[in-house]
Amino acid sequence: MVDPLTQVISLLRPGAVFSKGISGAGRWGVRYSEFGQPSFCAVLEGSCRLEVDGHDPLTLEADDFVLMPATPGFTMSGFEPVTPKAMDPHAAASTTEELRHGRQSGPPDVRLLGGYFVFDSPDSALLVALLPQLVHVRGEERLATLVKLVNGESREHRAGRDLVLMRLVEVLLVEALRSTTGAAASPGLVRGLADARVSLAIRQMHESPESSWTVEQLAKVAALSRSAFFERFSRAVGIPPMEYLLAWRMAIAKHLLRRSKCAIAEIAERVGYGSVSAFSTAFSRHVGQPPARFARAV
Known part of the structure; x- marks a missing residue:
């Protein structure tokens, strides 16, 4: 039997992963403008607030995973009122050292792994329109393992790195998308298949x-x-x-x-x-x- 999700992901041809560590402490908040590329975020410890344009605010907790196939504007912050600092998603994504927001000393209130990848297909806009705009998954160990593998591979330059990353991101996409089902899922192909x-x-x-x-x-x-x-x-x-x-x-x-x-x-x-x-x-x-x-x- 044909698998529509596999067909769409195969045509998108995901690859070229960039990732970085992010942490926040005290009173902090950042605002990212619309990015357009697919992005992801995994919460390693602690919690924070995420507000994606056009969606209800989310409280992210440890082991949560967020995927946005065509990243719109969003705000990420702690839980204290704050005017968010404007960030350039392209400039921020180019750094490899952990990015710290808010109080610079002491233990962080939240630690995350954030990143983005690219779809090599020239038709990505057409295909991404078939996917949910926002995927939020909680407590999936398989996703946490995949995120760690993607992060480790993207930071090293071993032989076969690009091929390994491409396959890992394909699996990460499928795993994230099929982990979100039911009426609470964002409208799209995955919710239709459910x-x-x-x-x-x-x-x-x-x-x-x-x-x-x-x-x-x-x-x-x-x-x-x-x-x-x-x-x-x-x-x-x-x-x-x-x-x-x-x-x-x-x-x-x-x-x-x-x-x-x-x-x-x-x-x-x-x-x-x-x-x-x-x-x-x-x-x-x-x-x-x-x-x-x-x-x-x-």
């Missing part, structure tokens, strides 16, 4: 993107009425079913145009379009240029 009915439709879209799917057909796959399926899918995934299908088809099309020698007519057929003209119109509207021009540019 819904027994919605997941049936998602898997069919991924397994047979060439099929001429309609909302009615997908609702039948999910054993729901059309209206119930549409509402349930949209609530779980964050976008309507046909919009999700279009995004997945365009991701496949761009991948094939970039990496295969298939004719445009064949690619059109493989992503569910009966004619090159219909495919070209949809592709141009979604990507901003016709498929032939896109293929020549890569």
